[in-house]
Amino acid sequence: MIKKRLYLGLLAVTMLLFAGALAYVWLTFFQRDAGLFRYLLVIAMTVVLACLAVIGLGFVGIVLSIISDKNIVFLNKPINFTVSLLYPVVLWVGKVFKIAQDKIQCSFVEVNNHLVRAKKGKLQPQQLLVLLPHCLQERDCSHRITSNMENCTDCGACQVGALSALCKRLGVHLRIATGGTLAREAVKTIRPCAIVAVACERDLTSGILDCIPLPVLGITNSRPNGPCHNTGVSLDAVEKAIKFYIGGGETNVHVLT
Ligand code: SF4
Known part of the structure; x- marks a missing residue:
């Protein structure tokens, strides 16, 4: 939960900043200007307020889903909207507070994985x-x-050999990607209903955001030799993540719709 709190806290601060900026603009300009500008301001403020309301709903959806361990179906769209729209601002707010980017990304992956695991429904391996x-x-x-x-x-x-054997045994698709373009191509060709992705925090975050609303369970790789070469991953974590989707593991009760 501690890991998740970082992203959720920054998300809350980001929303407060937006609300504060909105109130400031309203109090500063609404009384001062009249005529056409005032009407334009009212229209702009209404649009921003509507966005803020959806973002607020999304935030409530994320928190409720984490607390209850359940998928709040009717809030899925606001959740996706909030996550994809505010992520760059959350990173910026983290930078202001001098919080390392990879810590925020790690927290984001944790929150995402929790949201994915809260969903129900079972997939075929293919x-x-x-x-x-x-x-x-x-x-x-x-x-x-x-x-x-x-x-x-x-x-x-x-x-790679062991992971390939694991995916063959469980009957799921496997692709190795050198970057985002190849990963996107694989998603476009295979058209999966869900993804298990292994990568560093940064690539996982951008991949998860790229794939919304497709559910992605992210597993962080280990980097004993520094970034980007001869990295590793827990085979057990990959197997558990696959079995979460297709059944056959301890987490068989959690499945997707
Ligand atoms: S080094 Fe890795 S990828 Fe290359 S053949 Fe051996 S197991 Fe396969």
Whole structure:
């Protein structure tokens, strides 16, 4: 919960800032100006107020979903609106408070995963896509696995072979992407109903935002050799995330609609 509080706290501060700015503009200009400007101001303020109301609903939806561990179906659209619209501002507010970006991104992934896990419904294995980052591949490996996973000989030098075997066994799609473009292409081609994504906090965050409203369970990779090369991931976490969607694990009760 501590991790989630950071993103939720910054989201609340962001909303307060917007509300404060709105009140300031209203109090400063409404009394002073008359005529056409006043009408334009009223129209602009109404639009911004409506957006703020949806954002407020989205925030309430996120908090209720986390507290109750349930999907608040009728608030899903406001939640998606709030998350995608305010994320850059939340990062900016975090910067003002000198909070490291990766901490905010990590908190965002936690909140997202909680929202995804709160949903119910079960998927067929072929409706699920597992997206892995290219940096999981051993740096000196000469096999081109981004174009064809079958090129991996499962030599054991990295986890790609084991992850490929896991996805084959569970019957889910697997793609390795070198960046956002390849990941988007994979989503466009396979058209999954949900995604399990492995990446660093930054890539996970942008991927999750890119995919909205598609549910994405994010798993952060480990980076014992520094960023972007010879990274690792918990096979157990990947298997649990897949089984969350398709059933067969302890978390079989949580499924998606
Ligand atoms: S497991 Fe596959 S991807 Fe990893 S080093 Fe061996 S052949 Fe290359």
